[in-house]
Amino acid sequence: MxxxxxxxxxxxxxxxxxxxxxxxxxxxxxxxxxxxxxxxxxxxxLACAPAVSFAGWYEIANYTGTIGNAPVHVSLQTYDAINHNDAGRWRVDGSYYYDAHRKPIPLRGQREPDGRLTLCEASSPASNADAPVVPAASPSRPKPCPIALTVSGKAATGTWDDGRKTLPITLNEVGRLNDTDDPHPQLDxxxxxxxxxxxxxxxxxxxxxxxxxxxxxxxxxxxxxxxxxxxxxxxxxxxxxxxxxxxxxxxxxxxxxxxxxxxxxxxxxxxxxxxxxxxxxxxxxxxx
Incomplete structure (x- = not known):
């Protein structure tokens, strides 16, 4: 309990x-x-007044599903609204964990206009002044960016391939936060x-x-x-x-x-x- x-x-x-x-x-x-x-x-x-709302920058999609046979929780953040006119709009941050282990793994990556995403597994930042670090390829970790996903509507499918084995990924959206629209922030x-x-x-x-x-x-x-x-x-x-x-x-x-x-x-x-x-x-x- x-x-x-x-x-x-x-x-x-x-x-x-x-x-x-x-x-x-x-x-x-x-x-x-x-x-x-x-x-x-x-x-x-004033203390009882409702919150004043201004446009923000969070575009979050949460998923549950599997990598291979292992249940996972995946959260992804995109930047289409705040970086709409520059290359930063294609950036992706994220965090995911295996339900059996419960140790979140930071994600850094890029997305394509057609919905494809490439995600790298990074180390946790040392502080909030630092970004997660994606390690260089090594014999023990040939592909630091093992996740390839295609997002279509509320589903995402793809593969997890670390250079040694390949596993299928199947995800379904379970939650969404978007506060970039000032009058109508979305939280579902x-x-x-x-x-x-x-x-x-x-x-x-x-x-x-x-x-x-x-x-x-x-x-x-x-x-x-x-x-x-x-x-x-x-x-x-x-x-x-x-x-x-x-x-x-x-x-x-x-x-x-x-x-x-x-x-x-x-x-x-x-x-x-x-x-x-x-x-x-x-x-x-x-x-x-």
Whole structure:
């Protein structure tokens, strides 16, 4: 049975850090964060106001399916809207894991106009200032980019070929997030994002949802036990969580404090990081 929902216990790093080159600045925030209250009544009204919506850059499709006979969860991010007029529109980021192992593998790749994708398996970035690194070909890993997919509607098929063996891939879309359309952000189905960062014992999954209060954001973070598959902790997050980093999978990283992770929050023109307690034994929260 999954553990109950906990309100995040956190240390806020309110230093509005300058973002490294790969990071876009926060693009929207609730109206209440921009208004200096003139009276208690005004402040209360603003606090209850619905989220202010501005166009974002997340285009996410989540899939479940199989590689060979092994069940997998796959999440892919494309950049057609924000990079529409340059080569960056064909970039793909992603994260996937085998259900039996629960250790997310970062993906970097390219897509073609006809729906074909080539995806490379990368190492996890050292921090949110870094990108996942695709290793060079080696005798033990002849093809660092083993995944070839063709997306058609809500299905994707292809092969996983590492140069030593070839396995068929069959995927079906189970969720979609697209907040690039200002008036009508789209969130359908299950948008659970396997973050690139994980601890030694837990996979971290950002649960994205929409609410009247917060709009679309990461509303909670699940710590999934790698060994058992059990959700050991679900941490409720404040509005604006998980909407800052260019790659959605980089919105959760390691923290300086034991048993904490760093979650990115949007806030006006600058994002900020907040250290959130996982509520797990300290040995469980160490990086992999």
């Amino acid at each position: 999954a553990a109950g929902l906990d309100r995040a216990s956190s240390r806020r790093i309110k230093t509005t850090h300058k973002k490294p080159p790969m990071i876009h600045l926060a693009r929207r925030s609730r109206a209440a964060r921009h208004v200096r209250p003139l009276a208690t009544t005004i402040a209360a009204l 189905g299950s948008v659970d994002i396997p973050m690139w960062y994980r601890t030694k014992t837990h996979m971290l999954v950002g649960v994205y949802a929409r609410s009247d209060k917060c709009g679309v954001a990461m509303q909670s973070l699940r710590a999934v036990n790698i060994a058992t598959g059990r959700v050991d902790r679900t941490i409720a997050l404040d509005c604006d969580a998980g909407m800052v980093m260019t790659s959605i999978y980089a919105n959760v990283t390691g923290a300086h404090w034991a048993d904490h992770v760093s979650v990115e929050f949007r806030d006006g023109k600058m994002g900020y990081a907040e250290d959130v307690s996982l509520g797990l034994p300290s040995s469980s929260s160490k990086p992999k």
